[in-house]
Amino acid sequence: LKTTHAAQPKSWGLQFSMSxxxxxxxxxxxxxxxxKIPCKVQHSARFHEPITLPSGIPPGVHVVLLINRLRHIxxxxxxxxxxxxxxxxxxxxxxxxxxxxxxxxxxxxxxxPLLQLLWWWRMRQWAELLKEKFPDVHLLSSPHRSRDFYQxxxxxxxxxxxxMVVRNDGEILWGSHDKxxxxxxxxxxxxxxxxxxxxxxxxYEKLEGVRRAQAxxxxxxxxxxxxxxxxxxxxxxxxxxAQEPLLGRSTAGPPTGHGTEQSKSQxx
Numbered sequence: 001l002k003t004t005h006a007a008q009p010k011s012w013g014l015q016f017s018m019s020x021x022x023x024x025x026x027x028x029x030x031x032x033x034x035x036k037i038p039c040k041v042q043h044s045a046r047f048h049e050p051i052t053l054p055s056g057i058p059p060g061v062h063v064v065l066l067i068n069r070l071r072h073i074x075x076x077x078x079x080x081x082x083x084x085x086x087x088x089x090x091x092x093x094x095x096x097x098x099x100x101x102x103x104x105x106x107x108x109x110x111x112x113p114l115l116q117l118l119w120w121w122r123m124r125q126w127a128e129l130l131k132e133k134f135p136d137v138h139l140l141s142s143p144h145r146s147r148d149f150y151q152x153x154x155x156x157x158x159x160x161x162x163x164m165v166v167r168n169d170g171e172i173l174w175g176s177h178d179k180x181x182x183x184x185x186x187x188x189x190x191x192x193x194x195x196x197x198x199x200x201x202x203x204y205e206k207l208e209g210v211r212r213a214q215a216x217x218x219x220x221x222x223x224x225x226x227x228x229x230x231x232x233x234x235x236x237x238x239x240x241x242a243q244e245p246l247l248g249r250s251t252a253g254p255p256t257g258h259g260t261e262q263s264k265s266q267x268x
Contacts (some may be wrong), residue, residue, distance in 0.1 A: 029175030034064070034166050035152040039106055039140035043127030046102070047138060053106060057168045060100030061086065061196065065163045068108040070122055072161035076105055078180040079163050080137065082189065086165070087136075089193055095200045103134075107141045108149075165192070 037053045051057065053064060063083045065076060083103045090096035107123060109116050123139060130137050150157040165174035174192050176185065 029155065029164070030172050032154060032172055032175075033170040034164065034172055035149060036170075037106060037142050037149065039104075039142045042107075042123045042139040042141050043130055044138040044140075045131075045135045046099075051140070053104060053140070054166050054168050054170055057102065057104065058097075058099035059168055060097040061090075061165060061167055061173060062101060063103040063163065064166055065103070065105045065161065066108060067105065067161045068110075069159060069161070070119070072178075073105075073122075073126060075161050075163070075179040076137075078182070079103065080134070082163075082165075082180050083136070086193065089197070093197055093200075095197065095204070101136070103137045105137065105139050107139070109141055109143050111143075 034054045036055065038050065039053055040050050041047050047056075054062075063079055063086070065072075065079050067073060067075070080103065083101055087096070087101040090101065105126075107119060109119055119141070123141060127139055130139060153162075155162060160177040162175065162177050163180065164172050164176075166172050173196065174189065180189075
């Protein structure tokens, strides 16, 4: 198949950014649940005891980077930019939760003791760098670089670093591997942010509606004219729906005079 030179990069970029999120499964990574990972804290200005990802992190949305190679730390820079962009946009919209948008770099340690010593040495160096400039970035370690973990996550155990934007209940809003590819994935990430903003506004309106209704029922406040009209329409609709079965039975009730005469003629 021949394609033009101008159309090829655009179609290739869309296919690349959409296909890699599936990782050989019918369900994309963003529709799965984040498997629990018990972690030890190597550096954190907020956490000092071992935590479990994702249930042990604060409420809201966070960035998690899973690395299993020492060179994967190079990908952290691009995801720091993603974290800062999310943090800024949520703050500008006024919907950022307290303690939200932390970044967790989880080092999945190898089994061999000598390699683990090398990882401990490098993590100590990384911790010194994070301590100076990045108080919202936390360095964790976990011995769970096992096949069982990758099977539960339904991702490939092929040496890739996986980055995800997750909630503390395990919901994955975004999932990809290695560094954030801005020229290919920026539009998709912006779409995820907009969807999250809309979701929070909708939830806020629902919560405010419940609080308002509770305050009106408790007599703490009086309904506005529009609320009074809406309540009246709701009551009228309830009365009409309650009367419908009665009206139906009345039409199927005693026969009319014409029906009575017809029945007499048939009996005669």
